[in-house]
Amino acid sequence: MSDRTAPAPAAVLVTSRPLDEYCGLFGLTRAAIAALPGPLLDCPGGAAALAAEARPLGCRVIATDPVYARSTEEISARALAARATMAAAMDARPDLYPARRHRPPDRYLRSWDRAHRLFAADRAAHPGQYVAAALPRLPFADGTFALTLSGYLVFAYPALFGPERQLAALTELVRVTVPGGEVRVHPLHDGAGRRTGHLDAVRRALGARRITSEIRTVPSTEETGRPRRVLVLRRVVRPERHGGNG
Numbered sequence: 254m255s256d257r258t259a260p261a262p263a264a265v266l267v268t269s270r271p272l273d274e275y276c277g278l279f280g281l282t283r284a285a286i287a288a289l290p291g292p293l294l295d296c297p298g299g300a301a302a303l304a305a306e307a308r309p310l311g312c313r314v315i316a317t318d319p320v321y322a323r324s325t326e327e328i329s330a331r332a333l334a335a336r337a338t339m340a341a342a343m344d345a346r347p348d349l350y351p352a353r354r355h356r357p358p359d360r361y362l363r364s365w366d367r368a369h370r371l372f373a374a375d376r377a378a379h380p381g382q383y384v385a386a387a388l389p390r391l392p393f394a395d396g397t398f399a400l401t402l403s404g405y406l407v408f409a410y411p412a413l414f415g416p417e418r419q420l421a422a423l424t425e426l427v428r429v430t431v432p433g434g435e436v437r438v439h440p441l442h443d444g445a446g447r448r449t450g451h452l453d454a455v456r457r458a459l460g461a462r463r464i465t466s467e468i469r470t471v472p473s474t475e476e477t478g479r480p481r482r483v484l485v486l487r488r489v490v491r492p493e494r495h496g497g498n499g
């Protein structure tokens with residue numbers, strides 16, 4: 254795998270998805286989030302409302318994103334720009350976005366507006382839960398999180414994350430997740446809907462690092478409009494070695 258052919262990075266949108274859309278994209282429910290035995294990592298968090306909306310469920314979410322080095326006003330400006338970009342993209346390529354008859358684009362984007370407002374209020378109230386950091390290096394100890402979600406970055410922006418960087422980023426997400434816990438990554442295609450061609454090679458390389466992978470299809474929900482493919486990663490747990498002669 255090589256990153257040498259990667260073109261210059263395109264600007265990354267700072268989007269603001271609500272918790273219900275996260276649930277639909279990653280095959281989760283509110284009850285499953287509430288039942289997590291430890292904190293959840295949202296990387297990248299963008300201007301999303303996962304941390305804000307999971308708190309009343311009793312789940313602690315740490316959101317991390319390099320954009321958190323910026324003020325909430327600057328992030329809000331980027332979230333509004335992302336909304337405008339998405340509105341134009343949904344007009345231009347309706348085939349790529351949730352079924353219009355179930356969820357008209359303006360209603361869908363209003364859910365982003367609400368999430369963005371929740372994010373801004375939550376970051377003001379709980380700044381410590383929004384950590385400025387960039388993959389492939391995260392400032393968390395091994396095994397910190399019970400579940401890690403990574404939405405709309407690693408495979409969505411191949412100009413920014415070529416195969417080597419994807420591998421490094423995925424390995425890092427697994428490192429900070431508890432052994433036995435899952436890392437879930439979506440989407441497995443870029444912004445134009447092109448599937449990642451080298452996914453099998455990335456999965457083989459992860460396997461060589463003792464990371465298991467599976468591609469799970471999660472069913473369509475009102476928020477997602479169609480079934481989704483999610484890459485699920487887990488660290489292989491070494492069996493305990495017993496001493497003695499037995």
Ligand SMILES: C[S@@+](CC[C@H](N)C(=O)[O-])C[C@H]1O[C@@H](n2cnc3c(N)ncnc32)[C@H](O)[C@@H]1O
Pocket residue numbers: 265266267268269270296297298299300301317318319320386387388389403404405406
């Ligand atoms: C499309 S948004 C996704 C946000 C959120 N997961 C959602 O679905 O609404 C992509 C985010 O990736 C962040 N980002 C860009 N480079 C990154 C990196 N190297 N590591 C982590 N996040 C990064 C951007 O700042 C942006 O907020």
